[in-house]
Amino acid sequence: MHPAVQKAIAELVNSGKTPSVALTKACLSESVPMPVIIAGLSAYKNNPAIIEQPLASTSDQDNLQQQSQLDRIEQKLDRLLTLLEKG
Known part of the structure; x- marks a missing residue:
């Protein structure tokens, strides 16, 4: 947080x-x-x-935000790959 x-x-x-x-x-x-x-x-x-x-220190918070953003991007990529495999 x-x-x-x-x-x-x-x-x-x-x-x-x-x-x-x-x-x-x-x-x-x-x-x-x-x-x-x-x-x-x-x-x-x-x-x-x-x-x-x-x-949390600012650098720890920045790392957490970056990791969270990376996780969201990976989830979107997984969904896109699933859609491509179905189509």
Whole structure:
């Protein structure tokens, strides 16, 4: 999870608010792309304890984002190959 998103969600939870995309975006201290905010909220909803974990360093976060993007590209490629094999 992006450190700024994790911090924003933690602040919302500590203030007794339920995190949402709009509230999280409003609490951010830096500009973060919307898909990253949504991914952070999804991770929090799946595992609320995630906000208590130590913040990832920026380089670790960049590596995670790159790996996530690579995984999505691989999934799309697999789907395209499957479609080509059927047709």
